[in-house]
Amino acid sequence: MRRTRVKICGFTNAEQAVHAAYAGTDAIGLVFYPPSPRNVSINQAQEIIAALPAFTSVVALFVDATEQQINEVLAHMPIDLLQFHGSESATACRVYNKPYMKAIRMQSDTDIEALSTEYHDASALLLDAYHADAKGGTGQKFDWDLIPKQSRIPIILAGGLDASNAREAITQVQPYALDVSSGVEASKGIKDNNKISAFLNEVYQSDRNN
Numbered sequence: 001m002r003r004t005r006v007k008i009c010g011f012t013n014a015e016q017a018v019h020a021a022y023a024g025t026d027a028i029g030l031v032f033y034p035p036s037p038r039n040v041s042i043n044q045a046q047e048i049i050a051a052l053p054a055f056t057s058v059v060a061l062f063v064d065a066t067e068q069q070i071n072e073v074l075a076h077m078p079i080d081l082l083q084f085h086g087s088e089s090a091t092a093c094r095v096y097n098k099p100y101m102k103a104i105r106m107q108s109d110t111d112i113e114a115l116s117t118e119y120h121d122a123s124a125l126l127l128d129a130y131h132a133d134a135k136g137g138t139g140q141k142f143d144w145d146l147i148p149k150q151s152r153i154p155i156i157l158a159g160g161l162d163a164s165n166a167r168e169a170i171t172q173v174q175p176y177a178l179d180v181s182s183g184v185e186a187s188k189g190i191k192d193n194n195k196i197s198a199f200l201n202e203v204y205q206s207d208r209n210n
Contacts, residue, residue, distance in 0.1 A: 002210055004170050004203050005177035007059060007156065008184060008196065010038030014051040016191040023193075024200045026177070027057040029083065032065065032073055037188040038181070042076050049077050059083050059101075067095060074098070081123060090119045099123045101156065105130040106142045116152045125151070126179055129159035141165070144173050163195065166202040171210070178203060 009029030011017040017028050030045050031038040040048070049058055057080040060073055064086030073079065074096065082100040084093050093100045101124040104115060115125060127147060129140040141160025154176035157169055162183030169178060182188070184195040 001207055002174075003207050004175065006200060006203055007057075007177055007179045008191070008199075009059070009061065009158075009179055009181040010036075010185075010189060011048055011191065012038060012040055012044060012189045013191070014048045016193065016196075017048045018051050018053070019193045020191070020196050021053050021056040023197050024204070025056070025196070027059050027081070028052065029059045029061055029179070029181070031061045032069070033061065033063040033085070036063075042073065045073070046077050057081060061085055062088075064088065070096060083126065085126075085128075090121075093119065094121065101126050103128055103158070106146055106159075108143075108146065110146065112148050112151060119153070122153055124154040124156045124176060126156040126158055128179075144169070147173055161199075163198040163202050166199055167206040170203065170206045 005026040007027035007029055008020050008025050010031050011028055020028065030040050030048065033039055058078065059081045060079045061083040062070055062085065082096060082098050083103060084100060085103040093102060100122055102119045102122050103126040104110060106127050107130050119125065129142040147155065156177045156179050157173050157175040158179035161169060161178055161180045166178060180199055184191055184199050186192040
């Protein structure tokens with residue numbers, strides 16, 4: 001059975017992160033970007049990470065942060081993967097000697113092949129909807145036909161996902177993973193345990209039937 005991984009991003013509460021982990025989420029995303037309603041402090045992040053069960057990956061999301069800001073987070077907690085959601089160059093992503101993924105805000109002229117060459121050592125490319133003002137977490141979907149059928153780097157699909165379209169996303173795109181945030185929330189930064197469970201169930205059922 002093909003298995004689609006799931007990352008749920010933007011936790012601000014340890015109890016909700018633990019629910020997601022036990023429900024089958026592969027990775028928990030923590031946002032270190034002060035303008036975001038999902039931003040967490042170092043203390044909040046430490047509490048969330050300390051509560052997680054074994055084998056749950058922790059992803060730290062940054063948007064054009066300084067090296068000092070990123071190193072401050074890395075010095076205070078174990079992070080498995082860095083997620084760069086701004087205009088960071090490949091060179092900037094490599095400074096920390098940690099696995100990373102690069103988020104790409106998709107537009108009609110986005111060249112995934114060229115980006116795969118530029119970020120050739122990335123663990124994945126995360127494809128999200130383009131928004132002029134927001135850096136992800138918008139709940140907006142983009143045209144999945146823009147995604148190439150083959151990619152040298154694993155593709156993580158984000159943008160406007162929820163339980164209603166998770167199966168369609170897997171069937172059409174066949175990504176390595178889905179990344180969801182607003183689609184499993186009661187309000188920005190506050191997850192809904194029922195929505196999390198419903199989303200994960202849709203992913204599981206889709207994988208089982210494919």
